[in-house]
Amino acid sequence: MIIAKVIGTVVSTIKHPAYHSYKLQVVQPLNLPGELPEETFLALDSAHAGVGDTVLVMREGNGARQVTQIKDAPIISMIVGILDSVEITEQAKGNSR
Amino acid sequence: MLLGKIVGTAVATIKTLELTGVKLLVVQPLNKNLEPSGSLQVAADATQAGYGDIVFMVRAREAALALEEKFVPVDLSAIGVVDTVDVDRSIRDFELSWGYSQFA
Numbered sequence: 003m004i005i006a007k008v009i010g011t012v013v014s015t016i017k018h019p020a021y022h023s024y025k026l027q028v029v030q031p032l033n034l035p036g037e038l039p040e041e042t043f044l045a046l047d048s049a050h051a052g053v054g055d056t057v058l059v060m061r062e063g064n065g066a067r068q069v070t071q072i073k074d075a076p077i078i079s080m081i082v083g084i085l086d087s088v089e090i091t092e093q094a095k096g097n098s099r
Numbered sequence: 100m101l102l103g104k105i106v107g108t109a110v111a112t113i114k115t116l117e118l119t120g121v122k123l124l125v126v127q128p129l130n131k132n133l134e135p136s137g138s139l140q141v142a143a144d145a146t147q148a149g150y151g152d153i154v155f156m157v158r159a160r161e162a163a164l165a166l167e168e169k170f171v172p173v174d175l176s177a178i179g180v181v182d183t184v185d186v187d188r189s190i191r192d193f194e195l196s197w198g199y200s201q202f203a
Contacts, residue, residue, distance in 0.1 A: 010131065
């Protein structure tokens, strides 16, 4: 999973049925200082996050199918949690360079 | 999943058998500000999108799952027509900091 921030919402009426009853959010992955920012992407929200929340995003189809309980759901990215806090120890500093 | 704009259609008569009946759309991937980002691609149409529509798309195996027939050899499918995209541009801080950080 990755840590990302919800920056917006997409409204769509005509869409694949598996996407009904979930909010489609625009998320921006967070990056450590000095790292290149990643692309913004869309994620289906199963954690009821709001714009500005820092969230946990899972990016794998099988996980999405487990969450939605829909066989063959064409979903890859899902918000699966709203983060309260994160602790990143200093030792991790070396590897990211 | 990602946003895209339909900028054209593609037709192929000689193709792999499984692709018969699949409508091909030429799409321009878009970023969060709906500006073009990346090169044009061809997506399978799973949502009856038309020229000029903003759609959202899915890649990889999920692109094939979005179509009725099973195991269609596609890696990108348009699966929904977008009505509105509402992005809060005042959010600028996308940096994680070392140590302990608490989120409101």
